[in-house]
Amino acid sequence: MFAIEIRDIHKKYKGAITPALDGFSFFVLPKKIVGLLGPNGAGKTTTINILCGLVKPDSGTAIISGMDCMKEMDSIRRFIGLVPQQIALFESLTANENLLYIGRLYGLESNMLANRIRYLLERFGLDKHADKRIKAYSGGMKRRANIIASLLHEPDLLVLDEPTAGVDVQSRAMILEFMKEYKNQGKTILYTSHLMDEAEQVCDDVVIVDEGKFVINGAPKDLIKSTTNCKRLEDVFLHYTGRVVRDTPTDE
Amino acid sequence: MRRDMSGLLLLLVMPVALIIVMALIEDAPFRDYQELKFDLLLADNDQGSLARQITDGLKHSKNFHIIDSLNGQPMTEAQLKQLLSEGKYKIGITLPAGITAEAVNSANIVVNNISQKIGMSPTMPARELRPQMFVHVFFDPVSKPAFRATITTALDKYITYSCTNILMQRLSMLSNGASAATDANMDDMKKIMQGIGVKEEPLNNRGKETMHINSVQHNVPAWAIFGMFFICIPIAGHIIKEREDGSALRIGLIPNAGGYVVMGKIIFYSLICMLQFMCMLCVGLWAMPLFGLPALYPGLHSWLLLPVSLCIGFAATAYGIFAGTVFKTITQALPYGSVSIIILSAIGGIWVPIEILPHSMQLMALASPLHWSLEAVNQVILRDGNIQSIALPLLILIATGGALWGISALINNRKYKNL
Numbered sequence: 001m002f003a004i005e006i007r008d009i010h011k012k013y014k015g016a017i018t019p020a021l022d023g024f025s026f027f028v029l030p031k032k033i034v035g036l037l038g039p040n041g042a043g044k045t046t047t048i049n050i051l052c053g054l055v056k057p058d059s060g061t062a063i064i065s066g067m068d069c070m071k072e073m074d075s076i077r078r079f080i081g082l083v084p085q086q087i088a089l090f091e092s093l094t095a096n097e098n099l100l101y102i103g104r105l106y107g108l109e110s111n112m113l114a115n116r117i118r119y120l121l122e123r124f125g126l127d128k129h130a131d132k133r134i135k136a137y138s139g140g141m142k143r144r145a146n147i148i149a150s151l152l153h154e155p156d157l158l159v160l161d162e163p164t165a166g167v168d169v170q171s172r173a174m175i176l177e178f179m180k181e182y183k184n185q186g187k188t189i190l191y192t193s194h195l196m197d198e199a200e201q202v203c204d205d206v207v208i209v210d211e212g213k214f215v216i217n218g219a220p221k222d223l224i225k226s227t228t229n230c231k232r233l234e235d236v237f238l239h240y241t242g243r244v245v246r247d248t249p250t251d252e
Numbered sequence: 253m254r255r256d257m258s259g260l261l262l263l264l265v266m267p268v269a270l271i272i273v274m275a276l277i278e279d280a281p282f283r284d285y286q287e288l289k290f291d292l293l294l295a296d297n298d299q300g301s302l303a304r305q306i307t308d309g310l311k312h313s314k315n316f317h318i319i320d321s322l323n324g325q326p327m328t329e330a331q332l333k334q335l336l337s338e339g340k341y342k343i344g345i346t347l348p349a350g351i352t353a354e355a356v357n358s359a360n361i362v363v364n365n366i367s368q369k370i371g372m373s374p375t376m377p378a379r380e381l382r383p384q385m386f387v388h389v390f391f392d393p394v395s396k397p398a399f400r401a402t403i404t405t406a407l408d409k410y411i412t413y414s415c416t417n418i419l420m421q422r423l424s425m426l427s428n429g430a431s432a433a434t435d436a437n438m439d440d441m442k443k444i445m446q447g448i449g450v451k452e453e454p455l456n457n458r459g460k461e462t463m464h465i466n467s468v469q470h471n472v473p474a475w476a477i478f479g480m481f482f483i484c485i486p487i488a489g490h491i492i493k494e495r496e497d498g499s500a501l502r503i504g505l506i507p508n509a510g511g512y513v514v515m516g517k518i519i520f521y522s523l524i525c526m527l528q529f530m531c532m533l534c535v536g537l538w539a540m541p542l543f544g545l546p547a548l549y550p551g552l553h554s555w556l557l558l559p560v561s562l563c564i565g566f567a568a569t570a571y572g573i574f575a576g577t578v579f580k581t582i583t584q585a586l587p588y589g590s591v592s593i594i595i596l597s598a599i600g601g602i603w604v605p606i607e608i609l610p611h612s613m614q615l616m617a618l619a620s621p622l623h624w625s626l627e628a629v630n631q632v633i634l635r636d637g638n639i640q641s642i643a644l645p646l647l648i649l650i651a652t653g654g655a656l657w658g659i660s661a662l663i664n665n666r667k668y669k670n671l
Binding site for chain 2: 082084102106
């Protein structure tokens, strides 16, 4: 059984000229780190939002561990953890308060939750700042706290949307190291990034998407080998997606 | 809550200031004219007994302070008009020369007619009636029509009373045929005439006086409700901020958490509204007398104000959640929240009681949750109402809050899934 199975997904936002996803399909095997890569506006975040039940596709199917995202989202949310691009935390609360609040909403038992929070804060180097408000945190600290909030319920599938955007080298190294560690615990990770070196380093497989369509997938090393004149994953990426800048304004 | 103590204090302090200022400003307009004493300029060009009776009656009344002389000299009509046009006084009357003679002549004609009808010969000296004479009333030009009507009615009452006195004297002379016994018979006549009167009784059966609306009874609950509904602005602001900073997304990712979080907000903010209302009641009960205003009368069943304030708080909170859901940005929600509350309060009878508004406005008031809030409070503090009497407004407030909450949930759902 696939951890994620997406088939022929179509999605066009209201008022948009082009579709965000145009018959996009891909599969993710369990216990792997899979990178979903693509230029700006390729459809990465839309795909993640569909998987997390935040956006309804126009057509197609999205299945996680055999469960339909359109029908069984409440069940899916119990074993999926999304780390969104934005810092999805209450800025006026401390990290500890945020994590307690979120953990209680997940219905986690008090002792277990306290232990889990302690472990994760320590693991991400935030234990000494747990009683500081999120708004006082640096960018890297906020990113790490954002990841912790998605890990409280120990999800089997962790989805990270550009988790290392705008963080310093140390924070990035810590996040990537944790991703590998989490995979080794038998979990599946779907991750998006614009940093090809990072994806090459951490991913077992990558899926390249462009203009809402599937382009290619495979292990980074295999893709580099099979594509002519490519020495790095970034070369492969540019080979398939071209060098034209894709900065288009988002639809309001 | 401890994160925003200043915000919480503002929610409590601002309505207190509003209530005190509005109650003081509206105190005079709310007072019944019968409660006030006015300076009344009087120019007596008659100097007869009728003029004297009118003057004495006015001097002994609770409503008028008579000024009939200026610098030790009797007031003239020209001086009276001058003082009124300068705005120094509000009311003036002139008693025309010959008014007593005219009243006596009219009374004599009536008595002679009665004598003839019972077979007696007319005994009172009388001449033909002259054209009607008037006591002239002058008002400061800025006087409102309601004020003028009230004063004119009061003066009319004294004049009628004085004229009736003269008629009674003449009738008693007829019945006795001699003037010696006049005083004793006049007393009997007065007793007979005073046998029927008007006396106000309390509506409740506990012997307490009926509390009529006054500045405090209107302004304290009205502006407290206004302040409670203003909570929609911080609520809408928080909801939009949570959406913008992503914390709403986090809640949306947790199974079934959205409902609990909204429920928590509703309970918390409704309790804040209750606290706010109770603070305003305390201001009405204990602070208003410090400003020379009457203390708030909380009604015979004041405990009912607890469920009433909870229901108002629920409706106000749901309105805030609705505004926060419908609008995308704080800059949209802020003016909507404040302007809509001002409009709903205006049509809902917060500014002025709806009883004095036109019929069409009274019908519009039914659409305002602030009207039903005030109606529920007035049932308790003015009409000494019980649970049955507040059931309808409370049901409407709960239904309004529930509908706004439900619509917000639907909109929220659509926003996420049908982008």
